[in-house]
């Protein structure tokens with residue numbers, strides 16, 4: 135495609151009242167700017183230049199996109215001028231200009247504005263909005279746009295116009311370069327307005343082609359934290375809808391918190407108060423929540439996770455987790471496992487069918503097939519200096535309230551009595567009890 139994009143993001147965003155640059159504030163687990171970049175890429179635009187300031191620049195570069203620094207923020211027209219000066223001229227290209235603080239703009243809208251208008255014409259997205267509004271007003275002549283007036287420069291009658299400039303434009307590059315060089319800053323804000331370019335186009339007989347957006351919410355920018363919260367809710371709603379249309383039941387989208395790039399299988403049901411994040415994948419026919427937090431996790435089919443936290447871990451098909459379990463630190467439950475109330479599992483592997491149903495800490499351990507860990511079992515993995523591993527064989531029965539002082543190996547089919555403190559390895563089939571645990575007669 136003969137299109138390239140300039141994404142404006144150098145503004146200070148003072149209304150966020152934040153030490154962090156505005157476009158780096160997060161919604162649905164991604165910085166605001168991520169959504170603007172994703173929409174541009176979704177519209178098929180590969181060449182993107184982001185206009186940044188000194189403080190923002192390293193963060194944007196880290197997102198693998200080209201940047202140019204606008205050291206002084208002299209206005210949107212100046213920002214485009216700085217970007218164009220850094221780009222190899224391609225007079226035949228179409229240049230899409232948009233803002234970094236509009237996370238709700240869809241790829242379809244960007245593709246549509248690029249496609250609108252004939253060669254040599256400029257097209258722009260407009261939206262009807264309730265008044266009063268701080269958006270620039272769109273002055274039309276028939277079905278063309280001849281001018282955009284900023285509110286602070288507008289007359290009373292211009293302020294009454296309810297069609298707004300969304301701040302998304304597709305320019306023919308050659309004429310854009312010409313127009314930019316003619317901008318002046320003689321206006322209420324003493325800034326170089328990109329919007330003045332629209333009047334220059336009209337004066338040379340090429341009044342702009344408007345693309346009226348059906349949903350003005352899509353082009354609302356984020357300027358303060360209340361708008362950030364509103365944009366988050368709208369994005370979350372969109373994400374929930376995508377998964378629902380793909381076969382996932384979400385009981386209450388308003389209290390289900392999703393991110394982009396999740397995978398959730400059909401006929402999975404998500405109950406309220408659940409957060410799913412960090413590229414997690416969840417299989418089919420699962421029951422997740424209420425009140426689950428799933429982050430960087432990989433969950434198989436037919437899994438239940440209730441009122442529990444699963445972070446950086448894998449839960450195999452047919453397993454049940456919770457209520458009130460915490461599975462973390464690269465734990466792997468191979469499948470058909472049961473992890474119940476008040477159990478914490480860290481960096482451990484449960485082979486098929488292994489269970490720990492109540493009140494345990496299992497850290498740095500391997501639990502063999504079909505073994506059962508009794509209530510209150512602790513792997514004492516830390517001796518004050520280093521972490522040690524516990525290896526438990528197949529079909530082992532660990533009695534309630536057993537402490538296993540690692541490093542320890544417990545053989546297949548072994549058994550510990552309630553309250554055992556295991557300080558020595560146990561042979562396959564061995565039976566021990568007591569503190570310290572000794573072989574049973």
Ligand code: UD1
Nearest residue numbers: 142143144145207208209210213233269270299300301327
């Ligand atoms: C701009 C438009 C207005 C439109 C509105 C839509 C102009 C003059 N006005 O107004 O018609 O309705 O967007 O949201 O363009 N930026 C820079 N460098 C600068 C100034 C701004 O990179 O020197 C960036 C900002 O970070 C922001 C974008 O450009 O992402 C828009 O700037 P902003 O100051 O918010 O413009 P508005 O006053 O909202």
Ligand code: MG
Nearest residue numbers: 233235355357
């Ligand atoms: Mg703005």
